[in-house]
Amino acid sequence: MSNPDGTTAVxxxxxxxxxxxxxxxxxxxxxxxxxxxxxxQLATVCVLQFLLGLSDRQAAEA
Known part of the structure; x- marks a missing residue:
């Protein structure tokens, strides 16, 4: 497993x-x-975007 502790998204x-x-x-x-x-799903992505401090472009690329 590449992230045994999980990721922020998970x-x-x-x-x-x-x-x-x-x-x-x-x-x-x-x-x-x-x-x-x-x-x-979009609402969840918005929360993740906020937590990670991503711009709209960064979130779309991620």
Whole structure:
């Protein structure tokens, strides 16, 4: 295993898993069509981005 102690991303995922569901964000998206990304996953990525102090570009590249 390359990271026996885990990574920040895994730590965040393990602790936030189930905190948000896509249904929690239903009012934020139009009724026609489907969002390209899971809103719950996007919320988790935003938390990770904040914790790691990454810019939008850095987060997208990571």
């Amino acid at each position: 730590w965040v995922r393990d602790r936030l898993d189930g905190l948000w569901r896509d249904e929690d964000f239903v009012d934020w998206y139009p009724r026609d069509g489907r969002p390209g990304l899971s809103p719950a």
